Amino acid sequence: MTEHPDITQLSAHLDNELSSADMAQTSSHLLSCPICQRQYRDLRELSQDMHQLPMLESGLDLPMLLRQLPERQPVARRQRGRRALSGTAAAASLLLGLFIGTALHSSVDIREPSFAALAILDNTPPGALCRQPELCYLQRSPR
Amino acid sequence: MQTTDGELIRRARAGDRQAFGELVQLHQGRVFSFVRRLCGNPDNALDLTQETFIKAWQALPGWRPDARFTTWLLRIARNTAIDALRRARHEPDPLPEDYLLTDPGPTPSRQLQNSRDIAQLEALLARLPLAQREVLLLRELEGFSYQEMASALDISEGTVKSRLARARTAVLQARRDTTGESDD
Numbered sequence: 077m078t079e080h081p082d083i084t085q086l087s088a089h090l091d092n093e094l095s096s097a098d099m100a101q102t103s104s105h106l107l108s109c110p111i112c113q114r115q116y117r118d119l120r121e122l123s124q125d126m127h128q129l130p131m132l133e134s135g136l137d138l139p140m141l142l143r144q145l146p147e148r149q150p151v152a153r154r155q156r157g158r159r160a161l162s163g164t165a166a167a168a169s170l171l172l173g174l175f176i177g178t179a180l181h182s183s184v185d186i187r188e189p190s191f192a193a194l195a196i197l198d199n200t201p202p203g204a205l206c207r208q209p210e211l212c213y214l215q216r217s218p219r
Numbered sequence: 220m221q222t223t224d225g226e227l228i229r230r231a232r233a234g235d236r237q238a239f240g241e242l243v244q245l246h247q248g249r250v251f252s253f254v255r256r257l258c259g260n261p262d263n264a265l266d267l268t269q270e271t272f273i274k275a276w277q278a279l280p281g282w283r284p285d286a287r288f289t290t291w292l293l294r295i296a297r298n299t300a301i302d303a304l305r306r307a308r309h310e311p312d313p314l315p316e317d318y319l320l321t322d323p324g325p326t327p328s329r330q331l332q333n334s335r336d337i338a339q340l341e342a343l344l345a346r347l348p349l350a351q352r353e354v355l356l357l358r359e360l361e362g363f364s365y366q367e368m369a370s371a372l373d374i375s376e377g378t379v380k381s382r383l384a385r386a387r388t389a390v391l392q393a394r395r396d397t398t399g400e401s402d403d
Contacts, residue, residue, distance in 0.1 A: 087384035091358065093365045118391050125340055126359035134251030134268055141269055142240050145276045 080112055081105060083119075090119050224288055232279050239279070243272050246289065249361070250296045256356055257300045259345055267303055271296040286370070293361060294371040297353060304349070343393045351386035358383055 081089070081102050088094050089102045106112055224245070230238035250271055255264035274295050282291055344352055357363040357371065365383075369376045394400075 082384075083388055084381050084384040087387055088365075088380050091365070091383075093380065119387055122387055122391060122394075123359055125336075126355070129337060129340065129360060130252075131248045132252040132255050134247045134265060136243070136247050136251070136265065136268055136272075138240055138243060138247075141243065141272060142236050144269075144273060145236060145239070146273070148234065148277060148280070 080109065083115065086112065086116050087119055090116065090123060225284075228279070228282065228288060231276075232282070239276055246292055247272070249289065250292060253293055253356055253361065254296050254300050256341070256344060256360075257297065257349070257353060258304060263303065267296070267300050271299050274299060287367070289361065290363065290367050290371060293357070293363075297371065301349075339397070340390075343390050343397075346393060347386055347389055351382055351389060354379060354383045355386040355390070 085094065085098065085102055089099060089106075092099070094102060106116055224242070227238045227242045227245075231242055247268060251264055251268045254267045254271070255261055258264055258267065271292070275292055278295065282288070344355065347355065353372065354368055357368050363371065365376045365379045368374075368379045368383075372379070374382075
């Protein structure tokens with residue numbers, strides 16, 4: 077016989093709130109253990125008794141309650157207002173993004189290096205013709 | 220019922236007081252019974268039921284259909300009752316004197332025999348600590364799942380499971396003490 081499940085396990089089994097493995101294990105144990113069967117029967121009978129407790133009459137004064145309900149904004153108008161607010165926020169975010177993007181673009185000075193400067197880094201093999209003679213050969217400066 | 224509820228809720232959310240009134244009629248017995256058993260005093264229970272529905276009216280635009288309407292409503296009722304008990308700083312009213320009754324014993328078709336048996340069970344429930352009583356009521360009378368109780372009470376499902384077991388054990392033990400029956 078497996079170890080007795082505790083009352084918490086039996087209670088959760090009654091409510092069908094155990095995992096399928098635990099349900100199977102507890103069910104299997106219950107089939108062969110008179111002690112747990114008795115505990116389980118007590119729990120089940122309590123549950124059955126509780127279900128017989130009557131619903132109580134409230135005697136609530138409905139017209140008076142309805143008169144006491146506070147005013148509130150109809151939900152449709154609220155939703156329209158919320159939608160309009162969302163739209164405004166989205167437009168503002170877009171404009172702010174454009175503004176920041178423009179400001180960043182205009183403030184950074186990006187100059188592309190001239191082709192002549194880059195040519196010196198070219199991987200021209202030794203002995204090959206120089207692609208930019210003015211950089212490969214010294215020139216006399218005019219007097 | 221659920222369809223009716225859905226249509227009434229939709230209209231009540233849009234501000235239709237008549238629809239809300241119909242919702243109150245449908246659910247007032249359930250809310251009152253729960254609050255009455257939770258806090259003990261019938262006069263307080265009536266005030267708390269009324270307060271629950273006023274709060275529900277105000278909060279209804281925020282209700283989402285991912286939770287059952289009853290679950291949502293009873294959560295408001297529970298919080299309202301707990302707040303009131305905290306304000307008053309007392310536990311529920313004491314038991315009636317006649318709860319010490321004889322147990323009729325189990326019968327083939329388990330039925331509570333009469334109003335005295337019901338009164339006895341009500342009295343045993345009233346003796347439970349508040350935290351245990353509320354899980355037992357929500358489970359047995361309202362059919363809440365452990366997940367729904369955990370959500371309504373802001374506790375873990377593990378706590379629901381153990382608290383419910385303790386509540387059941389306490390009622391069973393109190394019953395045995397009442398009848399003189401041994402538990403072995």
